[in-house]
Amino acid sequence: MSSPSSGRLTAVLAFAGVVVAVMQTLMVPLLAQLPTLLHASSSDTAWVITITLLTGAVATPVLGRLGDMYGKRRMMLVALTLQVAGSLVCGLTTALLPMMIGRGLQGFAIGAIPLGISIMRDELPPERLGGAVGLMSSSLGIGGAFALPVAALVAEHFDWHILFLGAAVLGLAGLLLVLFVVPESAVRSPGRFDLTGAIGLSAGLVCLLLAISKGGTWGWGSTRTLASAGAAAVIFLAWGFFELRTAEPLVDLRTTARRPVLLTNLASITVGFALYATQLVPPQLLQLPTSTGYGLGLSMVVAGLCVAPSGLMMMAMSPVAAKLIAARGPKVSLLCGITVLGVGYAAGLALMGAGWQMAVFSGLAGAGVGLAYAAMPSLIMNAVPATETAAANGLNTLMRSIGTSSSSAVVGMVLAGMTIDLDGRAVPSLDGFRATFLIGLAACLAGLLVAFFIPGRTRPADTMLTGVVRSARDVLEGAAITLIGKTGEQAATTATDAAGRYSLNVPDGEFVLVCSAAGHQPEAAPVSGPGELDLTLSPAGRVSGAVHAKGSPVGGALLVTTDVCGEVAGSARTRADGTFDLGGLPPGRYTLAVARPGYRAAAVPVHIADGVVRREFSLIPATDDVPVTR
Template sequence: MSSTGRRADHRVTFAVLATGVIAFSLLQSLVTPVLPTLEAGLGTNQSDVTWVLTAYLLSASVFTPILGRLGDMTGKKRMFVVALAALALGCLLAALATDLTVMVVARVVQGIGGGVLPLAFGIIRDEFPRDRVAGAVGAISSLVAVGAGVGLVVAGPIVDAFSYHGLFWLPLVVLVVAALAAQFLVPESPERTAGSINWAAALLLSSWLVALLLAVSQAPSWGWGSAEVLGLLVAAVVLAVVWVLVESRAVQPLIDMRMMRVRAVWATNLVALLFGAAMYAAFAFLPQFLQTPSSAGYGFGSTVTESGLLMLPQTIASFVLGLVSGTLAQRIGSKVVLVIGTLVVAAGYLAFALAHDSQGAILAGSVVMGAGFGLAFAAMSNLIVAAVPPSQTGVASGMNANIRTIGGSIGAAVMASVVTAHAGAGGLPAESGYTNGFLMLTGALVAAALAALLIPAVRRDPATHAEPDVALRHPEAALVAGGTLVGDDPE
């Protein structure tokens, strides 16, 4: 319940959730285009400054599912406030940082806030009228892509005006306001999952995620065939197998393996892996392409600010189509929207791979990519939310977000290897590296669209056109004691 003892209007709740999610997604991308500035400001080198990204990634991968589970157990609103507070504290530390060590610690603290997204989905499911859930989830999902795009757009002007410290002072103000608003305006979730955190499972989950993400994030600099990378990959596989065995036998698992075996869940997670690989790789390398001096035979020599502005239409398209996605899902189904959105993004990537010699072509391709992002992001989140009971929403959507992040790490690392495979003029990557890289990402998106076809079709309510929860469609997926799922999706 809220502090007033009444349920808040769902539109107020949405505004608070949207503010928190935008701040979180901004912090994912703000530092990417200004790494050289951070390198100089923190007195470090090109290799070590990448830990500003890696530390955040590793921390978010560990805490996202844990906060999702804690939200299901103790209250989603409570953990949403905790996640925002962690983001705010991390911003404060980063804003004050003058050396790499403090900055990396700050980014680790910020990573705790990775639970913001699954907790927001859970709150929406608990608080919104049923016919508004799909639209709200779609809008919040689109804000992830929008926030990431806005981060790329505004990073340059913020650094020019306030130095790199401004990258964290401005989100800090937003986060403090969002945390206070969440505490006093958002009602506490009525749904609870009984039990406690399985800390052995949490440790194993953290261990294999850290091993995997550390390997793929450092592979471009350490070498894919290096002993360090191969050792970490082997460790990740072994630890992941042990984690699955422990979770499968646990009375109170951190992540219910029976839930993960539901076809609507695992198929959507497979799409998330492939989609994340393509999306985050593009966010990392499209600005780099635009900033390449034209003397290399390609690129436009754009500044950080100019490259961000060239990506602004993509951000706008993501937002607009994200708002439309919920309405489309009610009419034609989230699965169809996801397939269409993924193929639209693939078309944008293909256009960029084949035609990138003018800013007009870049803008056109970016708008197409952004439109697909908005459609697919929203539909993916809706499918996960609809596929599990309310008490599993946080952990299921947290794992989906996590798997998308893992895909992003793999995609960015592989893209880096492809782009830098051959040197061109002045030691810069050859143009063919970007062409081959975006063709590879196009293939990943086509594979994601094919994977989306594996998601079971959902019969919509003829009266409301809404997609019912899987627990309502299939009695065998109903909750049993302890909040676990029984059986699999038979479709």
């Protein structure tokens, strides 16, 4: 597969992210109608939402680790395939259990977001990476904001199954685009998959998210909620103990415990919490009847349009965040994003009187989230080796999911507890809406406090290893550059441009840089940090020629070169026409031997200097005299 342009690759991966967002958002207009549509109680239909969160939380780190091991594009295709299958299941059923199975399969698609970010790191040039990562990271908000009014329109006027069938079509389009446009990353972290770690992490996440998502229904002090939370604590402690003692863990806790990674993940929880509250509160306030005194009485479709500025601003902030990250570093972008989001919440306390006011609030929230989300993958990728980016970004996405699920539980509890009576039914009060905005503001303040202690990063140029690769005569274009860690894993790879230049992002630690090019001897050099490292490759000698027997070519004859110490330096077999070509030989003196069953073996000395040495053999049957060489 030829390498796609940076713009095309970014567009396809961002589209895949939007597909995931559509899958998550299309259920929002149906929430109130689910008990009727699925012929089940409201407590049972709540699992239609919970199951997606659970499978997504489990699949994200697992697919990330598998992507680092076996290929990020491959795992992204798996995630999108399961999303298409789940959408088809949901679109063809009206029963609760099949719907839960379909939604569970859809949840695997959430893992496509961190996988796409990791592919961008491997494939895009440094100057394009910031904007691309920002766009990919914000694609969940962008797709959600655009999908909400469309989903509302379909839910109001058409059969609700069309939502899922449409999601299947979008998923298939994303699957095909990734298949034909996105190349497979060459950056791998080979090893053994940590099945025990995956099971332990899955069990702990299930217990934790059950407690968070069902606490409001079960009661926060109920036996089931406390048992789930307690089980999560015990499982995570045991899981952490196991992971620290495993040679190839699912999640490298030592890397995760690095200050930039740990604090970024904690900040991700707060931003995820604040983001989800901006999506939960405005639609309800906009659609409540005007008879409440504060509801705006808008239709489902108009309410969705009032929330759409959030996605527009996320998209608009992607290039802004990229420039800010390039100039001041990702920490500054994160701090600015959380600040703008907090200002949006503070302004939202006074912007509840009209649809346009809620649109302004949504726009401010989207701008803040766009700046913050663009910074998080950059902070993570700057702190971990390239071979661990998919798993590390998957863990960061998981932290955001924990934040959003916590927000759903807390906001739901507040709005259910602060109500007024409207025609015999309880609806959220104005004080309840204000309380959720204050809680969102508090989450932003907590995020600012955490982000303040994230270590500042030097300029992108200060983390790069650059240089020029030359031959004896000219610069070498297309020379392969590979950065190898001390345990043998591939940390990064690139190729020289037309001017022979290369650039690599160098993580902390000791590495070996290996350079190879066709027709030249490979070179290796130790690397311990960013800087400038030029390499000069020596030409590799070649021996070519032909093997004949009484005027007829001899195919399949084995040719072997040995150096002065008797070590084998290279081997080849003759083609059907008797010719051979044996390359990659450093300058020096060798012995070239030829053997073929039924013929006497022969050997001649060869002196490799610079260029091609030609030798021809004329073999005779083993029963005849000595072979002739020249």
